[in-house]
Amino acid sequence: MAGRSLSLLLVLIAGCGVSDLSSSDLDGAPQQTPPPPTPHACDTTGCLTAQFCNVATGRCEESAGAAEISGTIVRSCDRAPLSARVSIDGKSVCSDSSKSYFNLRALSAGGPQLLAVGKTGYKLFTKNLILQPGFNTIEIVMDPKDGCAGPVPDEVVCVCNDAQCR
Numbered sequence: 164m165a166g167r168s169l170s171l172l173l174v175l176i177a178g179c180g181v182s183d184l185s186s187s188d189l190d191g192a193p194q195q196t197p198p199p200p201t202p203h204a205c206d207t208t209g210c211l212t213a214q215f216c217n218v219a220t221g222r223c224e225e226s227a228g229a230a231e232i233s234g235t236i237v238r239s240c241d242r243a244p245l246s247a248r249v250s251i252d253g254k255s256v257c258s259d260s261s262k263s264y265f266n267l268r269a270l271s272a273g274g275p276q277l278l279a280v281g282k283t284g285y286k287l288f289t290k291n292l293i294l295q296p297g298f299n300t301i302e303i304v305m306d307p308k309d310g311c312a313g314p315v316p317d318e319v320v321c322v323c324n325d326a327q328c329r
Contacts, residue, residue, distance in 0.1 A: 210253070210271075230272040230294040234301040235263040236280060240311035246321040247282035247305065251292070257321035272296040284308055284316025 210223035236245045236258045244263030249256055251267060258265035270276075274293035278301070281287055285305045292299070307316050 230270045230296055230299060231266065231268040232270060232278075232292075232294060232299040232301060233264070233266040234303060236265065236282075236303045236305060237263055238285075238315075239304045239306045240315075245282055245285070245305060246318075247280050247285070247303075248321050248323055249278070249280050249303075251276055251278045252294075255323050257323045270294055280305065282316075282321065283319040 232251065234249075236247045236249070237243060238245055244261065245258065246263075247258050249258060249265045249267065252270045254267050254270065256265050256267050272294050275291035276294060278290045278292050279287065280289075280303050282305060285307055288303055288305050290301075292301070307313060309316075
């Protein structure tokens with residue numbers, strides 16, 4: 164008989180509108196989540212370490228994680244390797260002219276972010292990228308300022324001595 168009484172008691176309790184307790188019920192006051200930080204303009208102030216500059220909005224936004232980008236840089240006319248300066252997310256590096264290879268690490272994932280590649284005698288290469296967390300790759304094909312029919316630009320070695328250079 165005791166087992167039947169317990170079953171009946173449980174059925175009665177379940178039907179009385181009893182609900183699970185939440186942490187706010189136990190603490191006495193509802194917990195409020197603080198609002199996300201308001202993004203600030205990044206064109207003059209730069210962004211915090213865990214943020215990137217969204218070039219579409221000009222605002223700093225939270226990064227989705229750490230990313231890196233590697234790639235090659237070649238001349239459009241003959242696919243010859245080029246030494247050029249690559250910049251993204253406030254960091255820059257020169258590619259190795261013998262291999263045309265570059266690598267930038269510790270970047271902010273997300274985007275769009277502006278990738279810019281420059282070399283004396285060539286048209287500026289720019290592209291908006293959305294960096295995925297982890298490893299990203301790209302091939303950059305640069306056009307001489309005078310086109311492929313013009314003379315091959317003199318080789319000017321990339322130099323990257325600024326604070327943002329790696």
